Amino acid sequence: MPDRAEFTAFVVAHRGGLMRAAVLLTVGDESAAEDLVQTTLTKLYVRWSAVEAMETPLGYARRTLTNAFIDQTRQGWMRRERTTDAELPLPPAPAPDLATRAAVLCALAQLPPRQRAVIVLRHWLDQDVETTARMLGCSAGTVKSQTSKALKTLKVSLSAVSDDLWARSER
Known part of the structure; x- marks a missing residue:
């Protein structure tokens, strides 16, 4: 027990x-x-x-x-639960910087699950390459290559979003 x-x-x-x-x-x-x-x-x-x-x-x-x-x-997506109630509870109050949060989450959504996991482990939870590799059950080289690919994708996604946010702020 x-x-x-x-x-x-x-x-x-x-x-x-x-x-x-x-x-x-x-x-x-x-x-x-x-x-x-x-x-x-x-x-x-x-x-x-x-x-x-x-x-x-x-x-x-x-x-x-x-x-x-x-x-x-x-x-499969079919196994996930989906809410069908017409009257859903109100969402919690928005985060102070909703635009940046939405941009980061949108960029993360574009990553495949394993790349997203590598980014969260390495850059959010501050894990080193070896620990991340151990946690994901892969080699350190795989962690490095997945990190590199993910960061390139995020850079493109976030630069487009930041350009859009910058343009909106100048209006």
Whole structure:
């Protein structure tokens, strides 16, 4: 039986960071991000006695989150839940810089799931190449090439968006 107090303390300390990473992985879909974090925490709870004994439980949690995200992208879109209720709750208040947030999420959405995972792990969660490779189950060279391809795509996407934002601000 896992130690509930230790697991609860872990969740309290790290759920917010896992949620932020999940929002980036799901390109702003907060409902999908919440589901992803819940899936991750469930998997952690089941194995908590082993996870707790690890040198870096947070690293394992991030790897579990990333793997769960990649697994979900392999499932067909038909398996995903869709809301059909005509009266949906109001969305939360917009972020202070909504235009930049939307631009970044739009650019991330253009990346394939593995490239998106590499960018989030390397540049949002500040993981090194070796840790990222270990988390994704690939070589360091693959991480480097995926990062390079993803950054080129993001540069093109974000430069077009920044040019548009710049033009709007001059009006």
